[in-house]
Amino acid sequence: MDTYKIMIVDDDPHICEIVQVYCDREGFMSTFSHSGTEAMKLLTTFEPDLIVLDILLANENGIDWCRNARNFTSAPIVFLSSQEEDEVKINALTYGGDDYVTKPFSPGVLMAKIKAHLRRVSSGRREQLLELPGLTLDFYTQSVNIGGEAVFLSKKEFSLLSYMAQNVNRVVSVDTLFQIIWGMESLEDTRTVAVHISNLRKKIEDDPADPERIITVRGSGYMLVANSS
Structure with a gap:
């Protein structure tokens, strides 16, 4: 069975820790970054199968990071955000995001969404x-x-x-x-x-x-x- 790699991009260490714990329980390999600049470097070395991305990064907008990352990866991107405005959600999904989860979030629901996206990734890989x-x-x-x-x-x-x-x-x-x-x-x-x-x-x-x-x-x-x- 494939070991999927999850990259977490969030400036809140507590959020990173929670998501990592649940990734470990599912047998996923995970890593994290607290800044967009570090995450962009990590993107090409870690080669994630899926990215969990905060909207409000320190000194950077997660949507802008997502748009830039799309030049380097097609991995599903699941946004995490405390912002519930429809406009923010629409922009996140329009500019490269695949899903949107609001904070505070249920780790179980987040993992269910991650696994659903990974199933689609797995089924399509052999043909790609x-x-x-x-x-x-x-x-x-x-x-x-x-x-x-x-x-x-x-x-x-x-x-x-x-x-x-x-x-x-x-x-x-x-x-x-x-x-x-x-x-x-x-x-x-x-x-x-x-x-x-x-x-x-x-x-x-x-x-x-x-x-x-x-x-x-x-x-x-x-x-x-x-x-x-």
Whole structure:
């Protein structure tokens, strides 16, 4: 059975302790952070399956943290908050949250919600992997696994890589990538494709200056190369 990892982000040590105790009882692995800055660093090292997030962090808004975190993870985010206003709940769920629990809260109810989200995560995971020689794309975490290590990508970087992976060893034009990823209504121009490809290479290539995975086909576009070797 999978051991799920829960990350708790709350500036109240007592809340963190309560949630951790209940996570331990369920056999979950858990960790916590009292600040948004620390939590963002922890996000990429701990790789949580679910995040319990306070709305009112010290010197930071939990909703803003959630919006930023969505560039790095698709893990369900369950908000904890003493705020009961509909507007706050709507914003929390609109900008990346998956659930909302008000304080004071029942630990049993919170754990029931966590387990429900984890069941959905588990059922969908097997269908969210795209395996190619040398790399595996994980659509759940929006990451690519290279040599046993997960490399987290921004949404645009992952969209570029996943589209090229579905057209592996085929040249994809810059115009096609731009229209598929950014859309016709974008205020950007096609030069942004090259910028994102450059950033993507820095994350997945051994030598970004001499790429072997994403190669440039002059006058045509880019190609993701996945050789059996």
